Amino acid sequence: MSKRSPLAPARFPRLPEIDGVEIAAVAAGIKPGKQNDLFLAALSPGSAVAGLFTQSLTSSAAVEWSREVVEAGKTRAIIVNSGNANAFTGTAGVETVKGMAAVAARQVGCRSGEVLIASTGVIGEPLPLDQIFRAEEKLGDHLGSCSWKRAAEAISTTDTFPKGAFATCEIGGKRVRIAGIAKGSGMIAPDMATMLGFIFTDAQIPQQLLQLLLVRIAGRTFNSITVDGDTSTSDTLVLAATGRAGNTPPLSIKDSSLSPFVDALEQVARDLATQIVKDGEGATKFIMLEISGATSFQAARRVGLSIGNSPLVKTAIAGEDANWGRIVMAVGKAGERADRDQLEITIGGVAVVRAGERVIDYQEEPVAEHLKGQEIQIGVDLGVGRGSATVWTCDLTHGYISINADYRS
Amino acid sequence: MSKRSPLAPARFPRLPEIDGVEIAAVAAGIKPGKQNDLFLAALSPGSAVAGLFTQSLTSSAAVEWSREVVEAGKTRAIIVNSGNANAFTGTAGVETVKGMAAVAARQVGCRSGEVLIASTGVIGEPLPLDQIFRAEEKLGDHLGSCSWKRAAEAISTTDTFPKGAFATCEIGGKRVRIAGIAKGSGMIAPDMATMLGFIFTDAQIPQQLLQLLLVRIAGRTFNSITVDGDTSTSDTLVLAATGRAGNTPPLSIKDSSLSPFVDALEQVARDLATQIVKDGEGATKFIMLEISGATSFQAARRVGLSIGNSPLVKTAIAGEDANWGRIVMAVGKAGERADRDQLEITIGGVAVVRAGERVIDYQEEPVAEHLKGQEIQIGVDLGVGRGSATVWTCDLTHGYISINADYRS
Numbered sequence: 001m002s003k004r005s006p007l008a009p010a011r012f013p014r015l016p017e018i019d020g021v022e023i024a025a026v027a028a029g030i031k032p033g034k035q036n037d038l039f040l041a042a043l044s045p046g047s048a049v050a051g052l053f054t055q056s057l058t059s060s061a062a063v064e065w066s067r068e069v070v071e072a073g074k075t076r077a078i079i080v081n082s083g084n085a086n087a088f089t090g091t092a093g094v095e096t097v098k099g100m101a102a103v104a105a106r107q108v109g110c111r112s113g114e115v116l117i118a119s120t121g122v123i124g125e126p127l128p129l130d131q132i133f134r135a136e137e138k139l140g141d142h143l144g145s146c147s148w149k150r151a152a153e154a155i156s157t158t159d160t161f162p163k164g165a166f167a168t169c170e171i172g173g174k175r176v177r178i179a180g181i182a183k184g185s186g187m188i189a190p191d192m193a194t195m196l197g198f199i200f201t202d203a204q205i206p207q208q209l210l211q212l213l214l215v216r217i218a219g220r221t222f223n224s225i226t227v228d229g230d231t232s233t234s235d236t237l238v239l240a241a242t243g244r245a246g247n248t249p250p251l252s253i254k255d256s257s258l259s260p261f262v263d264a265l266e267q268v269a270r271d272l273a274t275q276i277v278k279d280g281e282g283a284t285k286f287i288m289l290e291i292s293g294a295t296s297f298q299a300a301r302r303v304g305l306s307i308g309n310s311p312l313v314k315t316a317i318a319g320e321d322a323n324w325g326r327i328v329m330a331v332g333k334a335g336e337r338a339d340r341d342q343l344e345i346t347i348g349g350v351a352v353v354r355a356g357e358r359v360i361d362y363q364e365e366p367v368a369e370h371l372k373g374q375e376i377q378i379g380v381d382l383g384v385g386r387g388s389a390t391v392w393t394c395d396l397t398h399g400y401i402s403i404n405a406d407y408r409s
Numbered sequence: 410m411s412k413r414s415p416l417a418p419a420r421f422p423r424l425p426e427i428d429g430v431e432i433a434a435v436a437a438g439i440k441p442g443k444q445n446d447l448f449l450a451a452l453s454p455g456s457a458v459a460g461l462f463t464q465s466l467t468s469s470a471a472v473e474w475s476r477e478v479v480e481a482g483k484t485r486a487i488i489v490n491s492g493n494a495n496a497f498t499g500t501a502g503v504e505t506v507k508g509m510a511a512v513a514a515r516q517v518g519c520r521s522g523e524v525l526i527a528s529t530g531v532i533g534e535p536l537p538l539d540q541i542f543r544a545e546e547k548l549g550d551h552l553g554s555c556s557w558k559r560a561a562e563a564i565s566t567t568d569t570f571p572k573g574a575f576a577t578c579e580i581g582g583k584r585v586r587i588a589g590i591a592k593g594s595g596m597i598a599p600d601m602a603t604m605l606g607f608i609f610t611d612a613q614i615p616q617q618l619l620q621l622l623l624v625r626i627a628g629r630t631f632n633s634i635t636v637d638g639d640t641s642t643s644d645t646l647v648l649a650a651t652g653r654a655g656n657t658p659p660l661s662i663k664d665s666s667l668s669p670f671v672d673a674l675e676q677v678a679r680d681l682a683t684q685i686v687k688d689g690e691g692a693t694k695f696i697m698l699e700i701s702g703a704t705s706f707q708a709a710r711r712v713g714l715s716i717g718n719s720p721l722v723k724t725a726i727a728g729e730d731a732n733w734g735r736i737v738m739a740v741g742k743a744g745e746r747a748d749r750d751q752l753e754i755t756i757g758g759v760a761v762v763r764a765g766e767r768v769i770d771y772q773e774e775p776v777a778e779h780l781k782g783q784e785i786q787i788g789v790d791l792g793v794g795r796g797s798a799t800v801w802t803c804d805l806t807h808g809y810i811s812i813n814a815d816y817r818s
Binding site: 054055056058059087088089090122123124125311312316318319321324325326328329331332333335338340341353355356357358396397398400401402404405 | 467
């Protein structure tokens, strides 16, 4: 891993073990050196698994495979490699996917069709199956004795720190645990980017409800972050529930026993998603865009993403400049309803634009002070409705250019 | 003006005078120093004028005013200032627009409602009318004795070189001239960006037909360029036809006498539009994206813009890396139909991807050599239809970050 992002959390959190989940992470030689690059999770029989995949119309073979596995409704294993995305590798790529499924199936003791697969890394280069085969035994030996931190490292590529998060809550009086790992630092944009996320829980949740939950929570977390607006061919977010906590399964998303779990899950997902932003390539500032007064949540999120993807806004913040004109510009290009003459903008809580005009003599000093910090808050009220959303992004710096004009991903 | 772009043309072209057009450019003190920042064009009575404006939903007062003038169908003057966009300046901004119209009307001898207005520069700062008033007399004195180069300079902001283009052709045996000036270097994206363009001709074309022509040609030129995907609140493209050439007016866009004019106009518009890209902030390479095999022109253009707006593609080209994987990624996120397994990509004319896979042993040397040059050609065949489009963009470099993290626009 390269130099740790200045926005990285102090340390990897202490993720709990999840009953019914066994993990392994080994070095298969796909990434250079002896870095861990192959991850396997074995799920106990009867686990429910939900998945969300890239919206890219040129998605990878692994994504196509995994979509079908999730739809079939029975998943017993997840195998992930980093260092090579196995994308645009034609028929060889499809063979590699089959081979990876076979390896996982043998080690977990299930059918190939019960294995989810994700690959991330270089596009267009063949991923030699023999490397995976050679690592198979090590993978099996390792199963059940692996730390979450090591697992998070094994799924990482240009990440400068491993990403994990956890929460506990109760469902109908039963204690339930949630643990998740994620990776991603560039090519991050909504509807999944080069972003992998795997969240595990021992809660008992029926598969259909689990999928509904994942869609809802992803909209407010993983699909509300952006680093550079680019979308990868491999993005995958998986939520696996083993049911070992033994809670009474909730039957509907409206079931009141479910709400602490929804909150806890959203917290884990938000934590992972914002860690990805904090590892944004070249990022020196973490930006929280709070959009309100929109016609809907979707409209608010689109406006937030328009601001969060604007190179001019992101460079202004890198330059610690309260350039609200660029924020207004980005609101305008989002294509969502806004009232120019009702627009309100705050930076670090200080109103700089009110009723569509600069607040004469707004306090520049606290704003300047806020912009010197690492966590930047920008509020935008569109003045046309009650929809709101939060979008997270980072600044655009020389670091991004250096990483992406040199590193071949 | 700052350091000239390395992609700038050797010199400003020799634009012809256009019969029925008188221009002036003076220094009103809006830009620092004694830079020219106020431009006036007087059009002879009976001129037809077409206009296209920003799609931004937070457009400036000048844009709102000018839209109405074009719709009313009678334009006698165009007044433009640089250095201040007069955007988000509330009721004071509306007063400034009225004042500018009055100044132009007095000097040209027309009604205020016959004056088109454009402003470009800093957003959100008041544009003091008294500066415009003080410059009025100078403006009148200067009318008719101004060079196109000086006019192009007067409408510029962060541009590093003035932009002009011309062409001549015949309509039904009559010689016709076209001359245009433009400005723009950052915040350039389709559907107009901080982009101003003014094209003048002595051809006689009915207003409705002129508007139709402008829309068609803008789609293939000004709306097919991108620097950073950002869209300004002030973009304006105007086409004025004085009719002084005395040609028989064509009645329909299908009139065969019109086709040389359409070609010449497209040439001028493309020349101006690509000059804007060549002045892209921090640009060191000019990139031509030729998309074919799409379901339509619109689909091809959208794919081209998706590639042309991708920070990952643009940084790869800055790094002279034949990273076709990022091109494939950008095709995938465009949301247009493409066949992953039919995709073909060429760089500098050399096939690097065929049938969705890397061409094994493609000639890397000529590709590497091509990427070292200043003009980069990338061809993408989507393999699903017959639609094609060309999109122009530039690379994303440290220069862009330096300009936009420091300059307050």
